[in-house]
Amino acid sequence: MQLFYAPEITLPRYTLSEEESKHCVRVLRMRPEDELHITDGRGNMYRCKVVDDNVKRCVVEVVETMANYEPLSYGLTMAVAPTKNIDRYEWFLEKATEVGITEIYPIECDHSERRQIKAEREEKVITAAVKQSLKAYHPTLHPMTRFSEVVTMPFDGNKFIAHCNDSIGEREYLGRLIEKGGKNLILIGPEGDFSEEEITFALENGFKAITLGKERLRTETAALIATVITSTINKL
Numbered sequence: 001m002q003l004f005y006a007p008e009i010t011l012p013r014y015t016l017s018e019e020e021s022k023h024c025v026r027v028l029r030m031r032p033e034d035e036l037h038i039t040d041g042r043g044n045m046y047r048c049k050v051v052d053d054n055v056k057r058c059v060v061e062v063v064e065t066m067a068n069y070e071p072l073s074y075g076l077t078m079a080v081a082p083t084k085n086i087d088r089y090e091w092f093l094e095k096a097t098e099v100g101i102t103e104i105y106p107i108e109c110d111h112s113e114r115r116q117i118k119a120e121r122e123e124k125v126i127t128a129a130v131k132q133s134l135k136a137y138h139p140t141l142h143p144m145t146r147f148s149e150v151v152t153m154p155f156d157g158n159k160f161i162a163h164c165n166d167s168i169g170e171r172e173y174l175g176r177l178i179e180k181g182g183k184n185l186i187l188i189g190p191e192g193d194f195s196e197e198e199i200t201f202a203l204e205n206g207f208k209a210i211t212l213g214k215e216r217l218r219t220e221t222a223a224l225i226a227t228v229i230t231s232t233i234n235k236l
Contacts, residue, residue, distance in 0.1 A: 001036075001037050001134055002024075002028060002030075002036045002037065003036075003037045003038070003039060003130075003131045003134050004016065004020055004024070004036060004037070004038045004039075004131065005038070005039055005040075005041060005127050005130060005131055005138065006020075006038050006039075006040060007040050007041050007042070007138070008040075009038055009040050009046065009062075011046075011062050011065075012061055012062050013051070013059055013060065013061050013062070014038070014048070014059070014060055014062070015057050015058070015059050015060075016057070016058045016059075016060065018056050018057070020058070021054065021055055021056055021057055021058035022055055022056070024036065024050070024053075024058050025053050025054070025055045025058055026055055030050050030053060030058075031050060031053050032049075032050050032051060032052070032053055033049055033050065034049065034050045035047060035048065035049050035050075035063075036048055036049075036050065036060065037134075038060070038062075039069070039130070039135070039136045039137075039138070040136075041130065041136070041137065041138030042136075042137070042138070043067065043068045043069060043071060043136050043137055044065060044066070044067055044068075044069065044136060045065075045066040045069035045136045046062045046064070046065055046066070047062070047063055047064040047065075047066070048060040048061060048062050048063060049061055049063055066136075069136035070135070070136060071136075071137060072100050072102065072137065072234075073180075073181055073234050074100075074180070074181055074182060074183070074184070074230065074234045075102045075157060075182070075183035075184065076100065076101050076102050076103075076183075076184050076186070076227065076230050076231075077101075077102055077103040077104075077105065077155070077183075077184065077185045077186070078096060078101060078103070078104050078105070078186055078188065078223055078226065078227060079104075079105040079107045079145075079150045079185065079186065079187045079188070080092065080104070080105070080106065080107065080187075080188040080219065080220075080223045081106070081107050081108070081109050081112050081114075081188065081189050081190035081219060082106050082112070082114040082117050082144075083113070083114060083190070083191065083218075083219050083220055084113035084114050084191070086114065086117070086118075088218065088219070088220040089106075089114075089117070089122075089219075089220060090121075090122065090125045091220055092219075092220040092223045092224055093122055093125045093126055093129070093141075094125055094126075094128070094129045095129075095224050095227075096139075096223065096224060096227045097126050097129035097130060097133065097135070097139055098129050098132065098133040099224075099227050099228055099231050100227070100231045101139050101227055102137075102139060102140070103139060103140045103141075103142065104126075104139055104140070104141050104142065105142045105145050105150050106122075106141075106142070106143075106144045106145065107144075107145055107146070107147050107150055107187070108144055108145065108146050108147060109147045109189055109190050109194060109195070109198060110147070110194070110195040110197070110198055111189070111190045111191075111192030111193065111194070111195060112190045113190060113191065113192070115144065116144060117144055119141065119143065122141055123141055126138065126139055126141060147187075147194075147198055148201065150185075150187070151187075151201060151202050151205050151207065152205060155183075155185050156183060157182055157183025157184055157185060158177065158178075158179065158182055158183065158184045158185070158208070159184075159185045159187075159202075159205075159206055159207045159208065160174060160177065160184065160185070160186045160187065160207060160208050160209075160210045160226075161186075161187040161194065161199060161202040161203070161207040161208070161209055161210065162174070162186065162187065162188055162189070162209075162210050162211065162212055162222060162226065163189060163193055163194050163199050163209060164193050164216070165193065165194075165196060165199060167196075168196060168199050168200065168203075168209070169203070169209060170209065171209040171210055171211040172208070172209070172210060172211070173210070173211055173212075173213070174186075174210045174211070174212055174226060174229050174230075175229050175232075175233060177208060177210065178229065178230050178233040178234070180233060180234050180236075181234065184230055186210075186223075186226045186230075187202060187207065188219060188222050188223040188226065189219070190219060191218065191219050212225050212226060212229070213225075
């Protein structure tokens with residue numbers, strides 16, 4: 001399956017962007033009657049055939065629509081502090097999209113080393129992962145958001161904060177707390193961890209303190225492990 005992403009797709013015919021047209025015609029060498037798939041990122045998967053193999057304006061015709069195509073059986077919102085080395089954060093975005101994730105909040109924390117991201121660039125990373133992993137749902141990337149705003153926003157589901165501070169109460173392993181089919185919001189802090197004030201504030205607002213194991217993990221590794229744990233529990 002060759003998958004393209006077009007949130008603005010029109011039926012029954014759609015013209016691919018110039019970039020996608022070039023990829024379709026020159027790279028993949030598709031010709032009239034060849035089949036490809038397009039997703040709008042909202043759960044619809046369209047089986048299409050090429051009707052005009054123009055390298056700049058390739059036209060396809062939708063021959064089948066598959067609604068609600070392979071949705072996640074759970075909800076996962078990851079709120080993760082961007083790393084100083086943005087490549088590491090982009091690695092997380094790519095892998096988490098492949099594994100399965102609903103929403104991503106880049107969060108600004110007391111110890112954050114990076115307080116801005118290039119949203120357009122990060123969207124491209126996510127989109128590429130959607131196409132590579134053949135998904136019909138495109139995770140939502142929110143703007144950079146302050147920690148306190150994420151903690152206090154309405155959320156109908158389980159809320160967790162991963163931290164390494166042994167002096168602030170007990171922490172339980174995430175894998176024992178994930179409920180199959182449930183909605184989850186998980187906070188992952190910067191490489192300097194959350195501040196004591198942030199941890200206390202989250203706990204006062206209904207978050208449960210969690211650990212991801214005995215190992216000391218980088219931010220992006222911890223975020224991906226939390227994503228994998230949630231996915232695995234929902235597939236057992």
